[in-house]
Amino acid sequence: MIKILVVDDEMPIANLIRMNLSRQGYTVTCAYxxxxxxxxxxxxxxxxxxxxIMLPKFDGYDLLSFxxxxxxPVIFLTAKADVMDRVxxxxxxxxxxxxxxxxxxxLLARIEVVLRRYNKTQGTLNMVDVSIDLDARDVFxxxxxxxxxxxxxxxxxxxxxxxxxxxxxxxxFERIWETDYIGESRTLDSHVQRLRRKLNWGDRIKTVHKIGxxxxxxxxxxxxxxxx
Numbered sequence: 467m468i469k470i471l472v473v474d475d476e477m478p479i480a481n482l483i484r485m486n487l488s489r490q491g492y493t494v495t496c497a498y499x500x501x502x503x504x505x506x507x508x509x510x511x512x513x514x515x516x517x518x519i520m521l522p523k524f525d526g527y528d529l530l531s532f533x534x535x536x537x538x539p540v541i542f543l544t545a546k547a548d549v550m551d552r553v554x555x556x557x558x559x560x561x562x563x564x565x566x567x568x569x570x571x572x573l574l575a576r577i578e579v580v581l582r583r584y585n586k587t588q589g590t591l592n593m594v595d596v597s598i599d600l601d602a603r604d605v606f607x608x609x610x611x612x613x614x615x616x617x618x619x620x621x622x623x624x625x626x627x628x629x630x631x632x633x634x635x636x637x638x639f640e641r642i643w644e645t646d647y648i649g650e651s652r653t654l655d656s657h658v659q660r661l662r663r664k665l666n667w668g669d670r671i672k673t674v675h676k677i678g679x680x681x682x683x684x685x686x687x688x689x690x691x692x693x694x
Contacts, residue, residue: 469493469494469510469512470513470515471494471514472494473498474516475498495510500523501523501524507533513581514580514581515533515538517541517543517560519542519544534559540559541561541562541577542563547565570631571624574627591623594670596665600623607665613664614661621642621657621658625679625681630682630683631680634678635654
């Protein structure tokens, strides 16, 4: 189980990040100031730290100096958008630097990249009646293997990483086909239709008018948020 520490003094933002990462199977703890984070890091092992810069007691730059000898990768999540702040954070040893506000889908993608870089992956993603082996790229539904193309698999993973979230066609196309979206959506639409058919998820992968698609998992909407 991948353990992530979120350090942000804005409690609503920290808890929103925790809720979304918990849905992906990560074990998430929040700290709301630099001292609390340092105490948690002394007593616990983490695979990744998501770190704000402007923190009470001591800031994210100081905390990064404390974290670096522990060998834990750090992604800065901060409102400090100046290029020199970004350069400073990366030079101090952060793996990535994301400026607020950001989309959860982007944060999840950046987290995946950093965890892969450190050979730390979730391994398995479970959603509804589907189990996805991320390393072997295998999909099983109710214990039965489902054959998907590479793009169908990538679409499924992206949907499952963002349940109950409307994903823009542009986002889906650019993430899966890794090229700019130019307004032609027939390729994307046909892949979504095949994915619906293969998984019998016609009632789950919903078309969102003038936006894109959403994986509906209503049973997650009432899932309690993990408390520290």
